[in-house]
Amino acid sequence: MTMTLVKPQLDGDYLDDLTIRTLYATDASAYREMPTAVTIPRSVDDLKKLIAYARATKQSLIPRTAGTSLAGQVVGKGIVVDVSKHFTKILEVNTQERWVRVQPGVVRDELNLFLKPHGLYYGPETSTANRAMIGGMVGNNSCGSNSVVYGSAREHLLSVKVLLADGSEAEFKATEAAQLSHTVLEASQKNGSASLLDTIYVQTNAMLSDPVNQLEIRKNFPKVTVERRNTGYALDMLLNCGPYTADGEPFNFCKLIAGSEGTLCFLTEIKLNIVPLPPTESGLVAVHCHSIDEALRATLIALKYRPYAVELIDNIILERADTNAEQRKNSFFVQRRANAASHLESFPTILVVDLSRDSRAEVEELATQMEAEMRAEGMGYHFPLLFGDDSKKIWTLRKAGLGLLGNLPGDAKAVAVIEDTAVDVRDQPEYIREFNVILKKHGMTSVHYAHAGSGEIHLRPIINLKTAEGHRQFRMIAEEIATLVKKYDGSLSGEHGDGRLRG
Numbered sequence: 001m002t003m004t005l006v007k008p009q010l011d012g013d014y015l016d017d018l019t020i021r022t023l024y025a026t027d028a029s030a031y032r033e034m035p036t037a038v039t040i041p042r043s044v045d046d047l048k049k050l051i052a053y054a055r056a057t058k059q060s061l062i063p064r065t066a067g068t069s070l071a072g073q074v075v076g077k078g079i080v081v082d083v084s085k086h087f088t089k090i091l092e093v094n095t096q097e098r099w100v101r102v103q104p105g106v107v108r109d110e111l112n113l114f115l116k117p118h119g120l121y122y123g124p125e126t127s128t129a130n131r132a133m134i135g136g137m138v139g140n141n142s143c144g145s146n147s148v149v150y151g152s153a154r155e156h157l158l159s160v161k162v163l164l165a166d167g168s169e170a171e172f173k174a175t176e177a178a179q180l181s182h183t184v185l186e187a188s189q190k191n192g193s194a195s196l197l198d199t200i201y202v203q204t205n206a207m208l209s210d211p212v213n214q215l216e217i218r219k220n221f222p223k224v225t226v227e228r229r230n231t232g233y234a235l236d237m238l239l240n241c242g243p244y245t246a247d248g249e250p251f252n253f254c255k256l257i258a259g260s261e262g263t264l265c266f267l268t269e270i271k272l273n274i275v276p277l278p279p280t281e282s283g284l285v286a287v288h289c290h291s292i293d294e295a296l297r298a299t300l301i302a303l304k305y306r307p308y309a310v311e312l313i314d315n316i317i318l319e320r321a322d323t324n325a326e327q328r329k330n331s332f333f334v335q336r337r338a339n340a341a342s343h344l345e346s347f348p349t350i351l352v353v354d355l356s357r358d359s360r361a362e363v364e365e366l367a368t369q370m371e372a373e374m375r376a377e378g379m380g381y382h383f384p385l386l387f388g389d390d391s392k393k394i395w396t397l398r399k400a401g402l403g404l405l406g407n408l409p410g411d412a413k414a415v416a417v418i419e420d421t422a423v424d425v426r427d428q429p430e431y432i433r434e435f436n437v438i439l440k441k442h443g444m445t446s447v448h449y450a451h452a453g454s455g456e457i458h459l460r461p462i463i464n465l466k467t468a469e470g471h472r473q474f475r476m477i478a479e480e481i482a483t484l485v486k487k488y489d490g491s492l493s494g495e496h497g498d499g500r501l502r503g
């Protein structure tokens with residue numbers, strides 16, 4: 001039973017009227033649940049008061065930044081703690097050592113506007129990068145089209161300052177094996193006076209040192225070559241550190257915190273690795289393929305040319321784009337192909353390969369070589385190379401894909417249920433082939449789009465959720481594809497996180 005206690009006296013706001021609670025009852029997922037209250041803290045002290053109150057009343061806190069999560073991460077009946085309003089400072093930048101220290105409510109694109117005059121850049125992105133905030137990106141271990149170069153938020157997280165579940169402050173950063181052993185030893189000798197932080201070090205060390213656990217983790221987590229791996233807590237990433245792996249990189253709890261979706265601690269400061277600005281000459285090859293399979297095999301060739309992104313747009317999305325005035329203009333480069341069976345022209349499947357470099361000549365040279373190699377393997381029939389504003393139009397088309405699918409005529413829609421699966425990019429053609437065999441067996445089809453270069457195609461089967469049969473198909477597809485992902489040692493979530501959907 002929840003105890004009634006006096007509400008915490010915050011410098012910020014504690015709001016529990018129906019309107020505000022209703023506004024915060026959703027994120028970008030299908031879930032909706034009324035929170036008990038919404039709070040807008042102003043300071044770390046406010047956060048400590050909230051933690052104390054939540055402990056006393058046995059409620060959960062839901063940290064929240066922009067609230068754009070797709071799997072219900074910030075929906076729940078606890079107290080929403082929105083740090084997007086007052087935790088928005090860029091605290092320090094070090095251009096020599098290439099890092100920046102920020103509060104969690106800094107918007108990703110705004111951070112990059114700030115860094116640009118320094119010639120520096122925060123790599124991980126999302127399609128929502130003009131709203132998504134660093135706290136949420138770390139929470140979800142976000143990544144986007146450019147993950148073939150920059151990876152995800154985890155790879156750029158250097159250290160964090162946090163509040164633990166008892167309200168105590170802690171800092172987590174890279175720790176050499178000798179220092180870690182010393183910390184664990186000291187903590188284990190405290191017995192009755194051990195703090196929560198001591199207990200975390202001692203118990204984590206016990207868990208990761210146990211050979212049985214090591215075997216289970218190595219056996220059951222996605223295989224190491226799966227680049228996008230957002231399902232569950234990243235215990236495998238901790239295990240890869242020294243001293244648990246010989247020659248592993250220094251131990252850092254940040255690896256576990258990235259992707260922990262606000263469930264382990266409350267982030268108050270985040271130190272990020274930053275890199276030089278991307279190349280200035282944006283050049284994209286729109287490889288026109290006959291099929292998804294051809295495009296996925298062509299992806300393996302494209303990756304040899306060190307692209308900044310390799311993204312898929314399938315024929316269903318191009319068909320939808322053709323019915324939308326704005327996206328038809330953005331599809332100006334699409335050349336349909338003759339379809340021998342129907343004597344009609346069909347839309348291709350397009351692989352967008354971003355070969356951006358600092359000079360146009362360099363991009364052209366790479367594009368020519370890549371086209372020759374693909375043609376020699378019988379892949380692709382048209383290879384337009386687009387620069388400047390034209391390349392922006394392709395990106396707009398690619399990002400509009402999700403919205404276009406919302407307009408499929410009739411009640412059957414391209415639904416999100418297994419949209420976030422990821423496998424090793426070399427396994428991808430076979431995985432997708434088997435996926436389509438399963439769908440065909442059930443008389444279904446699916447949309448395929450996005451991150452071919454990172455082994456994550458967003459798959460959206462077309463299902464009518466207004467029917468009982470549609471509900472049955474939804475569950476069946478979730479189960480059968482989970483088994484298929486496991487067969488390939490892949491990850492059920494590549495970028496959107498587990499949230500309530502996969503949790």
Ligand SMILES: Cc1cc2nc3c(=O)[nH]c(=O)nc-3n(C[C@H](O)[C@H](O)[C@H](O)COP(=O)(O)OP(=O)(O)OC[C@H]3O[C@@H](n4cnc5c(N)ncnc54)[C@H](O)[C@@H]3O)c2cc1C
Pocket residue numbers: 027028062063064065066067068069070073074083104125126127128131132133134135136137138139140141142143144145260261262263265266267268402495496
């Ligand atoms: C149309 C659309 C496209 C998208 N495309 C992508 C994409 O390309 N790639 C991608 O990765 N994601 C994508 N997403 C999902 C989402 O936008 C990203 O995961 C984004 O980084 C979330 O940021 P946010 O600020 O909205 O976080 P929120 O949704 O507010 O929070 C995300 C998680 O972080 C936790 N969190 C937030 N602040 C803190 C804190 N201070 N301390 C502890 N935990 C905290 C929250 O509790 C939650 O679990 C997309 C979403 C939409 C709607």
